[in-house]
Amino acid sequence: MSSLKQIQQDFLHFLLHGNGPFAEHVVNDQGNISAEQRVSIYGNAYRIRLQEVVETDHEILGLYLGDELFDQMFAGYLDAYPSKFDSLRHYCQFIPEYLANNAPFSEHPILAELARFERLLLAAFDAADIARAQPQDLAAIAPELWPTIQIRFHPSMQLFSERYNAVRSWQAIKGNQAPSPATEHAEEQHWLLWRNHDRLTEFRSLEADERYMIEQYLQGADFADVCEGLLTWHEPEQVPVFAVQSIQTWLQQGLIYQFRTAS
Template structure:
């Protein structure tokens, strides 16, 4: 390894890990000591990562304000050094960090807001896929419907949140004053997906969330309706199942359907 490459490696370690060994190879300037000069690079690197986090979590930043968000962001940079050249990957662990790290873990709304924004970002970045249309269902005879299974669109995912983060997110998005943070007696069951090029989410009733989760696991439509019958009026289970299915197809949340053997 050349001496220059070794110095580059030491410089990088100093920025990424706080290792000050490289200071022995840096000269003081006429105006500043080497610690201050190197600190400028170290702070600039952290600030660039925090700026990327602001872009990925625009509404969490709006909710916290500049000072608190930047303080949180630099704490995340110190705790979770970047390990990938793609900046979009850097903030992937933010919801878990906020859920497990004081003082942020004392405010569950923060990790929930971060999780919602992460899910929307992931939906935007998800792979392309065909979108199942209502017309595609016309090719299946009534007697095979019980055997139909459905494939979620690559952008579709489910998320359960224990706070009113969705209501706060919507208020912030609409430039409205957000409601106070609250923990919910029952989790908010969200479906997140990309419609055309726009990430979307909506809250699902408990019954529909169960049906989506089971359908995503390949459970056929007939069995799904049997499961719905345990939630409410058994006689209306098939109609409710068809209604949920209609909504998923209309919103572009499914990518395919297939019949059993």
């Protein structure tokens, strides 16, 4: 009699590779269906469930690829990244990496970008639901403490950068239109994603100055440091106005959960 450990190993091997001796551990007295047929049905159901997860998490990517290429991608991904997660929510997390490193998908960099954008949309939607800062929280900070203000963003906030029109293509396909040409931008385009007050996922483009601010705050910079860096884009008298207006916009959109100061 085989040990439980051996049976489990054979079972896992069968699920991942579709072969092996697992059927030998299954009783053969179940009517007209053989042990091999029964385990095959189970294995097919396992693969179908995982494929459904990929189709759900990456709906627009699937439409961009079409059925044949999507099936090819899924088969290759399942072989390269067998599921090791307790939750199916995380099963697709390596799809951008797979598309970026495996032909023929790696020959079209927009595919990995599309997949990464959809991963970030899911991350924004699934982020922890914590209280957000309010305008009165900012108003309550004493003027002398403003230079020391640090910002902690809501966990749903995500940053995305692209070179191949991934977001515009995603929007077009979502609207039942043809995707944008996958031409390479001269410079990276940047986007901000988050879950709003109504628990809906949003995204918008980011200019270089606002992206700089967000990245600096994420790294622990304070208001004074950020204002100094904004001199790259703005005249000295414009910097405080732009910096404060940006913070007010973030508050309205629910992007901030906490302000910190030196005291």
